[in-house]
Amino acid sequence: MTGNAKGAGKRFRLVHLLLIVPFAAVLWTPFYNSSEPSLAGVPFFYWYQMLWIVLGAAVLYPVYRAELRAEE
Amino acid sequence: MAPPLDWTAIVVFAALFAFVTVVGFFAARWRRGDLTQLAEWGLGGRRFGTVVTWFLLGGDLYTAYTFIAVPTLMFGSGAIGFYAVPYTIFVYPILFTVFPRLWSVSRAKGYVTAADFVRGRFGNRPLALAVAVTGIVATMPYIALQLVGMGVVIGGLGIHGELPLVIAFVILAAYTYSSGLRAPAMIAVVKDMLIYVTIVAALIVIPHELGGYAKIFASVPPGKLLLAPPTADNLGQQSGYATLALGSALALFLYPHAITGLLSSTNRHVIKRNAVVLPAYSIALGLIALLGYMAIASGVKSMPAYAVGFKTFGANFAVPALFLHMFPSWFVGVAFASIAIGALVPAAIMSIACANLFTRNIYREYIRKVCTPAHESQVAKITSLVVKLGAVVFILALPKTYAINLQLLGGIWIIQTLPAVLIGLYTRVLNPWALLIGWASGIAAGTGMAISLGFKGAIYPLHILGWTVPCYAALSALVLNIIVSVGLSVLLNALAQEAREDETAAADYV
Numbered sequence: 273m274t275g276n277a278k279g280a281g282k283r284f285r286l287v288h289l290l291l292i293v294p295f296a297a298v299l300w301t302p303f304y305n306s307s308e309p310s311l312a313g314v315p316f317f318y319w320y321q322m323l324w325i326v327l328g329a330a331v332l333y334p335v336y337r338a339e340l341r342a343e344e
Numbered sequence: 345m346a347p348p349l350d351w352t353a354i355v356v357f358a359a360l361f362a363f364v365t366v367v368g369f370f371a372a373r374w375r376r377g378d379l380t381q382l383a384e385w386g387l388g389g390r391r392f393g394t395v396v397t398w399f400l401l402g403g404d405l406y407t408a409y410t411f412i413a414v415p416t417l418m419f420g421s422g423a424i425g426f427y428a429v430p431y432t433i434f435v436y437p438i439l440f441t442v443f444p445r446l447w448s449v450s451r452a453k454g455y456v457t458a459a460d461f462v463r464g465r466f467g468n469r470p471l472a473l474a475v476a477v478t479g480i481v482a483t484m485p486y487i488a489l490q491l492v493g494m495g496v497v498i499g500g501l502g503i504h505g506e507l508p509l510v511i512a513f514v515i516l517a518a519y520t521y522s523s524g525l526r527a528p529a530m531i532a533v534v535k536d537m538l539i540y541v542t543i544v545a546a547l548i549v550i551p552h553e554l555g556g557y558a559k560i561f562a563s564v565p566p567g568k569l570l571l572a573p574p575t576a577d578n579l580g581q582q583s584g585y586a587t588l589a590l591g592s593a594l595a596l597f598l599y600p601h602a603i604t605g606l607l608s609s610t611n612r613h614v615i616k617r618n619a620v621v622l623p624a625y626s627i628a629l630g631l632i633a634l635l636g637y638m639a640i641a642s643g644v645k646s647m648p649a650y651a652v653g654f655k656t657f658g659a660n661f662a663v664p665a666l667f668l669h670m671f672p673s674w675f676v677g678v679a680f681a682s683i684a685i686g687a688l689v690p691a692a693i694m695s696i697a698c699a700n701l702f703t704r705n706i707y708r709e710y711i712r713k714v715c716t717p718a719h720e721s722q723v724a725k726i727t728s729l730v731v732k733l734g735a736v737v738f739i740l741a742l743p744k745t746y747a748i749n750l751q752l753l754g755g756i757w758i759i760q761t762l763p764a765v766l767i768g769l770y771t772r773v774l775n776p777w778a779l780l781i782g783w784a785s786g787i788a789a790g791t792g793m794a795i796s797l798g799f800k801g802a803i804y805p806l807h808i809l810g811w812t813v814p815c816y817a818a819l820s821a822l823v824l825n826i827i828v829s830v831g832l833s834v835l836l837n838a839l840a841q842e843a844r845e846d847e848t849a850a851a852d853y854v
Contacts (some may be wrong), residue, residue: 312559
C-alpha cells in the first residue's frame with residue numbers, strides 16, 4: 273500500500289511541473305508589457321494575460337487526471 | 345444639484361434585494377442541521393459538493409473587489425489594475441496543490457479554522473492565537489471593501505445618506521445570524537445568475553455602443569495603457585505588478601473566509617475539481633476589469649449628470665456611472681442589485697469565518713474552556729455581528745480613494761500566517777517560537793510600510809543595492825518573515841532537545 277503510493281508519487285511528480293508553467297508565463301512582466309502584436313485592436317498586454325487564464329486551466333486538467341488515475 | 349431619484353431602478357433593485365433576503369432566512373431549512381452546532385452553523389455541516397463549493401468559492405473571488413475596486417483602479421491608474429488577472433491565474437495552481445492537504449488534516453482532526461490546525465500541528469498556543477487574531481483583523485478591511493461597494497451603487501440610484509446602507513447591513517447581519525453559512529451558499533446561486541446576466545449584457549451592449557474594443561483601448565491615455573517601463577535605477581511598475589499578483593494569490597486562501605469555503609466541501613476532490621473549473625470565473629473577472637477602460641471611453645467622468653456621484657465616491661463611481669449612462673433604468677436596477685448582492689455574499693461568509701475563528705481559538709481557548717456546543721454556536725453568532733462593526737471602523741478611519749487598498753491592506757496582514765499554515769502543512773521543522781517571532785516581524789514591517797504610504801497604496805519602494813524596486817508590501821514583509829522564521833528555527837532547534845507535540849500524523853494529510 274505504502275509502496276504503491278510512493279510509486280504513484282514518483283509517476284505524477286513530472287506532471288506536477290506543469291503547475292509552474294503559468295507562473296513562468298506571467299510573472300516576468302517585461303515579456304508581455306507591449307502593445308504589439310495587437311489582436312483586433314486589443315494590445316498584447318491584455319490578450320496575452322487573458323489567454324493565460326484559459327491555458328492555466330488547461331494545464332491543471334492533465335494534473336488532475338493524473339492524480340485521479342494514480343489513486344485508482 | 346443632486347440627480348433625481350430613479351424610481352424604476354430603485355423598485356427593481358429593492359425587489360431583488362427583498363428576494364435574496366427571503367432566500368437567506370429560508371436557507372436555515374436547507375439540508376437541515378442542528379444550527380446550535382458550530383460545524384453546522386459555520387461550515388454548513390461540511391456537506392457541500394462540487395456545485396455548491398463552486399458558488400461559495402466563486403463568491404469569495406467575485407465580490408465588490410471585482411466589480412468596483414479593480415475597474416476603479418483601471419479607470420484611475422491604467423494597466424497596473426490588470427494585476428487582478430495574473431492574480432487569479434496564480435491562485436488555482438496554489439489551491440490545487442496545497443489546500444487538499446489542509447482539507448484532509450482538518451477532516452481527520454475536526455479542525456474548523458487555520459488556527460485549529462496550527463495549534464494541533466505545533467502544540468503552541470501563542471502561535472495559534474497569532475494566526476486567529478491575524479485572520480480576524482485582516483478580514484475586516486476586506487468586509488469594509490464590500491460595504492464601500494454597496495454604498496457606491498446605492499448612491500448611484502440617487503439615494504443619499506447612510507440609511508439604505510444601514511438597512512442592507514442589518515438584513516445581512518440578521519440572516520447570517522439565523523442561518524449561518526447556508527445563507528450565503530444559497531444566495532450565492534442567485535447572485536451568480538444576476539452577475540452573469542449583468543456581465544453578458546455589459547459586454548455586449550457597452551463595447552457595441554462605444555464602437556468596439558479597439559476604440560475603447562484607443563481612448564485610454566497611452567501612458568496608462570502599459571506598465572511604466574523601468575528607468576536607469578528604478579524597476580517602475582513592472583515589479584509592483586508582478587508582486588501584487590503573486591502576493592494577492594498567496595494571500596487569498598489564507599483568509600478565514602476562503603478556508604471556511606474549502607473546509608465546508610464534502611471531500612478533497614471537490615477542491616481539486618474546483619481548482620480546474622473555477623478559472624471560468626477569471627475570464628469574466630478580466631473582462632469586468634476592462635469596464636474601467638469602457639468608463640474612460642464613454643466619457644462619463646465629464647458628464648454633469650454624474651458629477652455628484654464622482655464628487656461623493658471618487659473614481660469608485662466609474663462603473664456605476666457607466667451603467668447609468670448605458671443601460672435603461674430597469675436594467676440599472678438589475679445590475680446594481682447584482683453588485684450589491686455580490687458584496688453581501690462574501691461579507692456574510694467573511695463574518696461567519698471570523699466568528700468561527702474567535703469562538704474556537706480565542707473564546708474557548710482563553711475565556712471559557714468548558715462550554716457546550718450550543719453555547720459555542722451562540723458566541724459565534726454574536727461575534728459575526730461584532731466583526732461587521734469592526735469593518736465599519738475601517739471605512740470611517742481609512743481613505744477610500746481606491747477601495748482596493750482596503751483589500752491590499754488585509755493581504756499584508758493575512759499573508760504573514762503563510763509560514764505557519766502553508767509550510768506547516770508540509771513540514772514541522774520550523775520552530776513555533778521562531779514562527780511567532782517571524783510573524784511579528786512580518787506584521788510590524790508590513791504595517792510600517794502601509795503607514796508610511798499613508799494607507800493610500802500598498803506598493804512600497806524598496807532600495808536594494810542602489811536600485812529602487814517597488815514591491816507589494818505583503819510580499820516583502822513575507823520574505824522578512826520567512827528569513828526570521830528559518831534563521832531562528834536553526835538556532836532554536838540546535839539549542840532545544842525536547843520533542844514538541846504534534847497531534848497530526850503523516851497519513852492525515854493525504
